[in-house]
Amino acid sequence: MGTGPGACKGFAEHSLFSILDVTACKESPPVNAPSDISMKTDEVLRVELEVFRREHRDLDEAIRALEEKGTADQLTIKRLKKQKLRLKDKIALIEDRLTPDIIA
Numbered sequence: 268m269g270t271g272p273g274a275c276k277g278f279a280e281h282s283l284f285s286i287l288d289v290t291a292c293k294e295s296p297p298v299n300a301p302s303d304i305s306m307k308t309d310e311v312l313r314v315e316l317e318v319f320r321r322e323h324r325d326l327d328e329a330i331r332a333l334e335e336k337g338t339a340d341q342l343t344i345k346r347l348k349k350q351k352l353r354l355k356d357k358i359a360l361i362e363d364r365l366t367p368d369i370i371a
Contacts, residue, residue: 304364316361319354326351
């Protein structure tokens with residue numbers, strides 16, 4: 268995997284480099300972009316939740332591996348941590364939507 272045209276394909280390989288390639292290919296939506304979470308069914312949200320959780324774990328492993336390596340680029344680590352936080356926010360948003368409100 269590299270930075271060429273096929274870099275964003277084949278996320279099934281969970282090596283450190285494939286995670287870095289895929290995370291580099293993802294584009295973040297604009298900060299003030301409206302969320303389309305209200306338009307999705309609960310089933311779709313559950314699937315997305317699992318995908319986001321998996322990506323969060325993969326990023327955590329990649330960050331840990333880069334930090335243990337000791338020669339990692341700090342800018343890359345910082346970008347991965349920011350992406351991990353964005354995923355955490357998405358996960359929390361979906362969990363809130365899927366969790367019914369309980370009035371005590």
